[in-house]
Amino acid sequence: MDVRLDRLGVDIGxxxxxxxxxxxxxxxxVLGIIGPNGSGKTTALRGVYRALPPSSGAVWVGDRDLxxxxxxExxxxxxxxxxxxRTHLDFTVAEIVAMGRHPHHRHGGRLSEAERRLCREAMERVDVAHLADRGALTLSGGEMQRVLVARALAQQPSVLVLDEPTNHLDLxxxxxxxxxxxxxDLTVLAVLHDLNLAAAVCDRIAVLAEGRVVAVGEPHEVLTAELLATVFGVDGxxxxxxxxxxxxLLYSIPDTEGTRT
Amino acid sequence: MATTAAAQRQRAPRDGTRPRRPVALLAAALTAVLAASALVAIGAGSASIPPADTAAYLWASLTGGTIPADEVGRYQIVWQIRTPRVLLAALVGAGLGAMGVAVQAMVRNPLAEPYLLGVSAGAATGAVAVGVWGGLGALGIYAVSGGAFLGALAAAAVVYLAAAQSTGLSPLRLVLVGVAMSFAFQAAMSVLVYFAPDAEAASTVLFWTMGGFGAASWTTLPIVAVAVAAGIAVLARKARVLDVLSLGEETASSLGVDTGRQLAWLLALTSLVTGVMVAASGAIGFVGLIVPHVVRIAVGADHGRVLAVAPLAGAVLMVWIDLASRTLVAPRELPVGAVTALIGVPVFVYLLRRRGYLFGGS
Structure with a gap:
């Protein structure tokens, strides 16, 4: 289903x-969202997965106001x-992935055989099936990140929202x-920090600065040396x-005198 | 199946997987242990009664049988004094175990326990206020317990009102406000005791802060039984919500759980049940903190499994703690809260040092 953020505003405190x-x-x-720290990327996503209610505007998924x-629902x-x-309790990986089924079971109840298979497949897709019985607190950051993706897949959504999904992951x-x-075939909204990865995977990229969209388009339209300079303050x-x-993108590291090395 | 389980147990230390004991079996075993413990506890005391006689008296009471005239005294001890006491201990142990599980999930903190959110301090303040200064005369001999219950509910209400925002409750606010309010209620209690007309206030305070089952009676037992049973039943039905809540607010929101609303009703439920228990037996510490951890060591973190076992484990523990409190230095009685800590702390530290139990992310 297509996703539209329509004049979305989100306040914190x-x-x-x-x-x-x-x-x-x-x-x-796949829509990539990039921008410098504090540009509102995560907050915008929180307005989409219903952690922060919008102060104005709306989020549409298909013809439904989310x-x-x-x-x-x-x-x-x-x-x-x-x-x-972070969780303080040592759930197993399989238990965490199974929690993705929660919205489909409003009044509790056991998972069906089909749902268990679905969870199993979700774990296989992100290469964590071998960790199924491991306690979550024994996992590395990258393993945990993949477990969370498996849980999101087990949720069977039509839209997947990812906040820096490649964090902690090895190459x-x-x-x-x-x-x-x-x-x-999911519609994906992903905040990404690695602009090369964003360029490689995104169909379109939106650039945020100070809570507003400053550029949006296909990767080759958006990712320019000029944008790097104006939005990120980086020479590349x-x-x-x-x-x-x-x-x-190729970057040059400025030395302390500000000249290029 | 047996070989798989054995293989898992052997593998456990190496790759971090944990063997999961079947919950139904564990619950059945604990139920049997609880029944046996209760029988022993009812028989034990200054007038020691063999388990067979205890069972016979209990059978006679339940079926309306007759008791030989020369045994009526012993029968009275068993049926009127010790049975309600042991049942109250079991109920409160069960309730504290279950409420501890709920509060730890609510505020996502392994140090949380049922009294964290101000309930015990509020109850003690209410009890002292009524006991020392009078009031609630309509409740007769239950006036002080009534005061404790009202104090507990007042504390919970104040915590809710102070912590609530337009977006509902958040775990961290709940903890901070609960701890702060506990201090405020304790201070209020100190002031009450300081200005109390007689010295009795200090011993009232000791009872409400350390707890005891000496006041158990058949009259009040049903109230506690209903509150504890209903509380546990509701929590067990909401086990999956507790699972999701303990993953954190962001994740819970993305899984369709209204964190603020769920926290509000959990606060109401745990405060109500804890308030009833505190009114009946004072604030007995530590059980609500350790039972959830001990149970998780056995069955893992899944709240459905934990809530099937924690009430039974809490009940067994409390029956033995009460027995120790009234027999260790007989004819005097130790405050139950002191015994829970003295026995509980070493057991707790031992369990925490065992390999393979992780909590709080470390």
């Missing part, structure tokens, strides 16, 4: 963090992998996760990837 955000992602596409749906539509996910699993995202070059033609 009376301060407007995200203002007038209008973005859309066609069904099955914030007007019952909570469990919204959670069957949108799943999220958030940055805040192989970063690429594995991104190719899974690109190949899936953009070259096409020799095989895929996607934009690749």
């Amino acid at each position: 009376g301060t407007a963090i995200v203002r007038d955000l209008t973005l859309s992602a066609p069904s099955g596409s 914030w007007r749906l019952p909570r469990h 919204a959670a069957r539509t949108v799943a999220a992998v958030t940055q805040q996910h 192989r699993h970063q690429l594995g996760l991104l190719s899974l995202i690109a190949a899936s 070059e953009v070259v096409p990837h020799p095989r895929t033609g996607r934009p690749q």
